[in-house]
Amino acid sequence: MTAVLHSEWTKLRTLSGNAWLLLGVVAATVGISAAAAGLTHVSGFTHGGDATKLCLSGVYLGQLIVAALAVVAISEEWATGMIRATLAALPRRISVVMAKAAILGGLTAAAGVVAVAGCLAIGRLMLPANGLAPTHGYALISLSSGTTIRAAGGSVLYMALIALLSLGVATLIRDTAVSIGVVVALLYLPPLLAQIVGGALGRHIKELAPMSAGLAIQATTHLRRLPIQPWAGLGVLAAWAGVSLLLAGVTIRMRDV
Amino acid sequence: MTVTDTSPLDTGRGASSFAAALHAEWTKFRTVRGWVFGLVLAAMLLVLFAYLTGNGQHSGICVGSGQSGATQPQCGQGHPLVSVGPGGEAVADSYYLVGRQLRGNGTITARITGLTGVTSNAPANAAPSLARTRPGLAGWSKAGVIVTASTRQGSPYAAVMVTPAHGVRFQYDYTHDVPGLQGAPSAAAPRWLKLKRAGDALTAYDSSDGTNWHELGTRTAARLPASVEIGMFVTSPVTFGGLATSATATFDHVTLDGRSLGSGWRGQGIGEGPPDFYDVLGAGGFRGHDSAFVVRGSGDIAPAVTAGGETPASLLTQALVAALLVIVVVAAMFTTSEYRRGLIRTTLAAMPKRGHMLAAKATVIGALGFIAGAAAAAVSITLGRHVEATNGNYLFPLGALTEARVIVGVGAIVALTAVAVLALGAFLRKTAGTVIGGIVVFVLPAILVVPYVSGASGSGGDPSVPLWLLRLSPAAASSILGSLPSSSQVSYPYTVGNGYFPLSPGVGLLVLAVWTVVLLTLAMGALCRRDP
Numbered sequence: 098m099t100a101v102l103h104s105e106w107t108k109l110r111t112l113s114g115n116a117w118l119l120l121g122v123v124a125a126t127v128g129i130s131a132a133a134a135g136l137t138h139v140s141g142f143t144h145g146g147d148a149t150k151l152c153l154s155g156v157y158l159g160q161l162i163v164a165a166l167a168v169v170a171i172s173e174e175w176a177t178g179m180i181r182a183t184l185a186a187l188p189r190r191i192s193v194v195m196a197k198a199a200i201l202g203g204l205t206a207a208a209g210v211v212a213v214a215g216c217l218a219i220g221r222l223m224l225p226a227n228g229l230a231p232t233h234g235y236a237l238i239s240l241s242s243g244t245t246i247r248a249a250g251g252s253v254l255y256m257a258l259i260a261l262l263s264l265g266v267a268t269l270i271r272d273t274a275v276s277i278g279v280v281v282a283l284l285y286l287p288p289l290l291a292q293i294v295g296g297a298l299g300r301h302i303k304e305l306a307p308m309s310a311g312l313a314i315q316a317t318t319h320l321r322r323l324p325i326q327p328w329a330g331l332g333v334l335a336a337w338a339g340v341s342l343l344l345a346g347v348t349i350r351m352r353d354v
Numbered sequence: 355m356t357v358t359d360t361s362p363l364d365t366g367r368g369a370s371s372f373a374a375a376l377h378a379e380w381t382k383f384r385t386v387r388g389w390v391f392g393l394v395l396a397a398m399l400l401v402l403f404a405y406l407t408g409n410g411q412h413s414g415i416c417v418g419s420g421q422s423g424a425t426q427p428q429c430g431q432g433h434p435l436v437s438v439g440p441g442g443e444a445v446a447d448s449y450y451l452v453g454r455q456l457r458g459n460g461t462i463t464a465r466i467t468g469l470t471g472v473t474s475n476a477p478a479n480a481a482p483s484l485a486r487t488r489p490g491l492a493g494w495s496k497a498g499v500i501v502t503a504s505t506r507q508g509s510p511y512a513a514v515m516v517t518p519a520h521g522v523r524f525q526y527d528y529t530h531d532v533p534g535l536q537g538a539p540s541a542a543a544p545r546w547l548k549l550k551r552a553g554d555a556l557t558a559y560d561s562s563d564g565t566n567w568h569e570l571g572t573r574t575a576a577r578l579p580a581s582v583e584i585g586m587f588v589t590s591p592v593t594f595g596g597l598a599t600s601a602t603a604t605f606d607h608v609t610l611d612g613r614s615l616g617s618g619w620r621g622q623g624i625g626e627g628p629p630d631f632y633d634v635l636g637a638g639g640f641r642g643h644d645s646a647f648v649v650r651g652s653g654d655i656a657p658a659v660t661a662g663g664e665t666p667a668s669l670l671t672q673a674l675v676a677a678l679l680v681i682v683v684v685a686a687m688f689t690t691s692e693y694r695r696g697l698i699r700t701t702l703a704a705m706p707k708r709g710h711m712l713a714a715k716a717t718v719i720g721a722l723g724f725i726a727g728a729a730a731a732a733v734s735i736t737l738g739r740h741v742e743a744t745n746g747n748y749l750f751p752l753g754a755l756t757e758a759r760v761i762v763g764v765g766a767i768v769a770l771t772a773v774a775v776l777a778l779g780a781f782l783r784k785t786a787g788t789v790i791g792g793i794v795v796f797v798l799p800a801i802l803v804v805p806y807v808s809g810a811s812g813s814g815g816d817p818s819v820p821l822w823l824l825r826l827s828p829a830a831a832s833s834i835l836g837s838l839p840s841s842s843q844v845s846y847p848y849t850v851g852n853g854y855f856p857l858s859p860g861v862g863l864l865v866l867a868v869w870t871v872v873l874l875t876l877a878m879g880a881l882c883r884r885d886p
Binding site: 114133136158161162164165168169173176273274275277278281282285286289290292293294295 | 388403406407409410672675676679680682683686687690694784785786787788789790793794797798801804805808818819
C-alpha cells in the first residue's frame with residue numbers, strides 16, 4: 098500500500114496544474130469570503146445573523162475547484178491513456194482508488210485548513226468594521242467558541258468529502274468534462290429544485306442533497322431552522338462520498354479499463 | 355507547425371471555405387452522440403424545471419398587488435380577474451363612478467375642494483375593512499372627472515384628476531399621463547377640472563379659479579361609441595407598503611353641458627372586490643345632489659402591477675440555470691476535445707484559415723443552442739400555463755409580444771453562453787479549466803441571484819451583491835425574464851425581490867453579449883498567434 102500511495106503521491110505532486118488548483122482552492126475560498134464580508138453591512142434585514150457562516154461562505158466557490166482537482170486526478174488518466182500503465186503496475190485496482198482518495202483527501206484538507214483559517218481571520222478583522230458586531234446581534238469570531246470550531250473544522254472536512262465524492266464520480270464516468278458537470282449538478286441543482294417544489298418535499302431534498310446538507314455544518318445560530326442538524330448533514334455528505342467511492346471501487350474492478 | 359495553403363477544404367474563396375468549415379464542424383457535432391444528448395438534456399432539464407416550478411406549491415401571495423390575505427382564499431378556485439386595457443396590457447380598473455350617459459358631444463366641469471382618506475390598519479392575514487383604518491392616503495389616490503366608453507372594466511377612457519402627491523394629472527387609456535397644476539386640493543386652494551368630448555377627441559383642462567383655464571392635452575387614440583359614460587370618479591390605490599386605502603373627495607360646481615340620458619347622477623362601484631384582483635378598502639359611495647357631491651372610492655385606474663405573482667417568464671428562472679449548466683459542459687467539450695485528441699492538428703491543416711474554424715464552431719453551437727433554448731422555452735411556457743391553470747393557480751398575463759421576446763431571449767442566452775464557453779475552451783485548451791471557468795462565470799452568478807429574483811431569499815440580506823451581479827455578470831441576461839410591467843403611475847417597490855430586474859431586457863442581454871464577444875476576441879487572437 099505504501100508503494101501505491103507513493104506512486105499516486107508522485108503523480109499528483111509532479112503535475113504543476115495540481116499545485117495551482119490547490120492554491121486556487123485557498124484563493125477562491127478566502128477571496129469570496131472576503132468579498133462577502135466586505136459587502137455585508139448591518140441593515141434592518143440582517144440583524145442577528147450568523148457571522149461565522151458568512152465568513153466561511155467562500156467554501157461555496159472553493160468546493161468547485163476541489164471538485165476540479167479531484168476529477169482531474171483520475172479522469173485525466175483515462176484521457177492520456179495513463180490508466181493502462183497504472184492498472185498494469187497495480188493489479189489491485191481498488192487500492193489505486195483508495196490511494197488517490199487518501200492523498201486527495203489529505204491535500205484538500207490541508208488546503209482547507211489554510212483557507213478556513215484565512216476566512217476566520219478575515220471575518221474577525223473585517224466584520225466588526227462593517228457593524229457585524231455583538232451590539233448588532235453578531236457574535237465576534239473567536240476560536241474559543243465551540244460552535245465556531247465545529248463550523249471551521251466541519252468546513253475542512255466538507256471540502257475533503259467533496260474531493261472524495263468527485264473522485265468517485267470521475268472514476269465512474271471517466272470523462273473530465275462530464276464528471277465535473279455531474280458533480281456541479283449534484284451540488285447546485287438540488288437546492289434549486291428544493292426551492293421550486295417547496296414545502297415538505299423541498300425540505301427533504303435539502304436534507305438529502307450533498308451541498309445543502311453538508312453545509313449545515315457551517316451554521317452557528319438558528320440551528321432549529323436548519324433543514325438538517327450540522328453533524329447529521331455532514332454525515333449525509335459522507336454517505337454520498339462513501340457510496341460514490343464504493344461504486345467506483347466496484348466498477349473499476351469489474352470493467353475493462 | 356507550418357501550414358500549407360493546399361488543403362482539401364480550402365478552395366481559395368473565403369465564403370466557400372467557410373461553408374466547408376461549417377459543414378465539417380456540423381458533422382463533428384452531429385456524430386458525437388454525447389454532445390447531441392447533452393443538448394437534448396439541456397432542453398429537457400429546462401422544460402422539467404419549468405414544469406416543477408409551475409406545479410410547485412405556491413405559499414403566500416398568488417394574486418394582485420398588496421396584501422394577499424384578502425384575496426388568498428380564491429387562489430385555489432379559479433382565476434381572479436385582471437382586466438385588459440385597449441393596448442392589450444393588464445390593467446387595474448376599479449373605482450367609484452357618479453355618472454350619467456352622454457349622447458354625442460359634451461363637457462363636464464367640476465371643482466374639488468378636498469381629498470382625504472383612510473388607510474387599512476387590518477393585520478396582514480385579514481381582509482381590509484373600513485372598520486379598521488387610520489387616516490392617510492396613497493400618493494396616487496385620484497378624484498376627478500372622467501369620460502369612459504363604458505363601465506366595463508378595461509374600457510378606453512380619459513380622466514382629469516387631483517392627487518395628493520402628484521398634483522393635477524390628465525390620464526387616459528391607462529398608460530398615458532400628463533401633469534397639470536402642482537399641489538393637493540384643499541378648501542383654500544381648490545382645483546377646477548374640465549373634460550370636453552368632441553367625437554373621439556377628449557380634451558382636458560385645469561384651473562385654480564374656474565375662469566383661467568389651461569389645456570392639458572387631448573386624447574384621440576381609440577374610437578368611442580356615440581354614447582359614453584361621463585361623471586365624477588374617486589379611486590385610491592394600495593400604498594407602497596401594500597396597504598389598501600379609500601379616498602373621499604368633495605366636489606362642487608358640477609356642470610354637464612350636452613345631451614345626457616336618464617334623470618340624474620347615478621353612483622356605481624366598478625371592479626370593487628372579487629373576482630377583481632385589486633385590493634380595495636370597503637365599498638364606494640356618494641351623497642349630495644345637483645352640483646355638490648361627496649364621493650368615496652377605492653381601487654386604481656392604471657397599469658396592473660403584481661406582487662410575487664408568477665408570470666410565464668418567471669417559471670423559467672431556475673430552469674434556465676439547469677439548462678446552462680449542461681450547455682457549459684457540451685460547449686467546453688466541443689473545443690477542448692479537439693486539443694486532447696490532437697484532432698486540432700488535422701482540423702487546422704484542413705482549414706488553414708484558423709479564424710474560420712472558431713467561427714464555424716461558434717455558428718454551429720450558437721445555432722443549436724438557440725434552437726434548443728427557444729424551443730424548450732416555448733414548450734415550458736405552454737406547459738407551465740396549462741399546469742398552473744389545472745392547479746387553479748394564477749399566471750400574470752403577458753402580451754404575445756412579451757412572450758415571444760422571452761422565448762427568443764432564452765434561446766439567445768443559451769446560444770451566447772455556449773459560444774462564450776466555446777471561446778473560453780479555445781483560449782484555455784484544457785477541459786477541466788474550461789468547464790470550471792464556464793460554470794463559475796456563466797452559471798454561478800445566476801445561481802446566486804436566483805433566490806433573490808424568485809423572491810425566495812426570505813430575510814433579503816444585503817441586496818447589493820445580487821444587484822451588481824445582475825448588472826455586470828453574465829447573469830444580467832436573465833433580465834430578459836423580467837416581464838412584469840412597471841409604471842411611473844403606480845407606487846410600488848420595483849425591486850429584484852418582487853421580480854423587477856435592474857436592467858432592461860435588451861441591455862441585460864447586451865451585457866452577456868459583451869462577455870461573449872470579449873472571449874471570442876481573446877480566443878481568436880490566441881488561436882491565430884500560437885501553435886495549436
